[in-house]
Amino acid sequence: MGARDRSGGDGPGASGTIGSHSAELPWTTVEHYLGRGLAASYRLSAADKPVVSYEIADGGRGIALHVELGARHRAPRSPLPAVRIDQIALAGRRMARLSTPAPELLRDFHDLLLSVADRIVFDGQSLERAFDETVHGWSALLGKVRGMSLEKRLGLHGELAVLTRVARTIGWRAALDAWVGPTGEQHDFALPEADLEIKTTASEARRHTIHGLGQLMETPGRPLWFTSLRLTRGGTSGRTLSESIKATRDAIAAENVALGRRFDGLLETSGWDADQPDDERWTPRDGPLVLRATDMPRLTFENVPESAVGRIDHVDYEVDVTGLNPTDASLPVDLSELSLP
Known part of the structure; x- marks a missing residue:
């Protein structure tokens, strides 16, 4: 070496x-x-x-x-x-x-x-x-305070909503197996037949930040579904992230205490710290928009000109899917009328 x-x-x-x-x-x-x-x-x-x-x-x-x-x-x-x-x-x-x-x-x-x-x-x-x-x-x-950015807090809120819906279909053990985003895998959820990438925003437009050229690439043989969620500040009727986490943990632990501990480990890996300030309440603005990744605007390694390979340092970009029609195909899980845990 x-x-x-x-x-x-x-x-x-x-x-x-x-x-x-x-x-x-x-x-x-x-x-x-x-x-x-x-x-x-x-x-x-x-x-x-x-x-x-x-x-x-x-x-x-x-x-x-x-x-x-x-x-x-x-x-x-x-x-x-x-x-x-x-x-x-x-x-x-x-x-x-x-x-x-x-x-x-x-x-x-x-x-x-x-x-x-x-x-x-x-x-x-x-x-x-x-x-x-x-x-x-x-x-x-150095005495610095840990904390999640607004983007990451909203993202975790959206993933918990999808995790809860997935669990209704396949059970909590299989749902936690499918929630692979916190472990560093390519997409947020790996279901038996497809992958899901979840993006959550608090803006009126369905405008989302994509991190890297690989985030919207499909794994060979596995379709990738992109889910756009919009949250708005919910006042007293909304849910804080802490409340959604507690509701999710309670539901998991009711099935299996060990699964509850596993959920806590995934939360920690996601960057969640129970001691950080959390007084923002959110509620869904509307239903989710679900698209096949191949049906939406995106940048992937296939879009990079050969002359630019190795010379482009970093790619973060925003994609606006406002007004796009949902993909007309059978989804791997029913995400209609999605609610926060």
């Missing part, structure tokens, strides 16, 4: 075996390459494991961590403006790339990347969990 100096020369550590600990990939080594404008790649994972590599760009343009994604996993979202996570295609592999647009933070970013890599390579964690634990660990150390 040595470094490959892509400039053709040898650099510090190029002949040694390294892991993902900072002592084995010291900043002085990285700084050497950056200072000379040389590119290098350090494989941090074993040869028989999915690729985790530390990348130094040529021209001193920065550093990144590449993590190979499973067939149905997606790159997690970053809540930090100084950390970007996007999905790229490299040598036939789907990879998540962690990078920073802040060159003045490269030294600290180096330590963060190695901390994430440690959790993946040595603890066997998923990228999403490794990144989440690293960020929250550093935040706790």
Whole structure:
């Protein structure tokens, strides 16, 4: 697991075996390459494991961590403006790339990347969990308050509404099995015959943020259904996210206490913290709009010109599906008249 100096020369550590600990990939080594404008790649994972590599760009343009994604996993979202996570295609592999647009933070970013890599390579964690634990660990150390953005709170509210509806059809155990978004898989729900991507907004328009070129791509052989939910502030008749979580947990625990503990674990992975302020009440504005992903405007890897592959750093975009007609086909689960738990 040595470094490959892509400039053709040898650099510090190029002949040694390294892991993902900072002592084995010291900043002085990285700084050497950056200072000379040389590119290098350090494989941090074993040869028989999915690729985790530390990348130094040529021209001193920065550093990144590449993590190979499973067939149905997606790159997690970053809540930090100084950390970007996007999905790229490299040598036939789907990879998540962690990078920073802040060159003045490269030294600290180096330590963060190695901390994430440690959790993946040595603890066997998923990228999403490794990144989440690293960020929250550093935040706790610095005394920062954890919290979910409005987008994530609304998103969790919508997913709980769909989870409850799915459970009515297939039971809570199978519904929790199907709720794969918190575990870092490509889409929010993986039902027996299809996948679901849930997007929830508080705006009047059905305008949703899509994170990455892979979020609306179908897994081969599995149709992907896109569900647009609109919530509005509900006053005293609305539901807080805490109330929806409690109602869902109570319903799950009534069937099986162990399933309730599993639900709590999924919530924690989603970023939910019961101690954070939660006084916003929501209610559905109207019924959901359900579309086959292939029937809606979207960007995927298939849309990227060949000349742009490897040169587009990050893609987040908004799609407005207001006024589109729902796909006229049999849905994998009945989502009509969806309500909050």
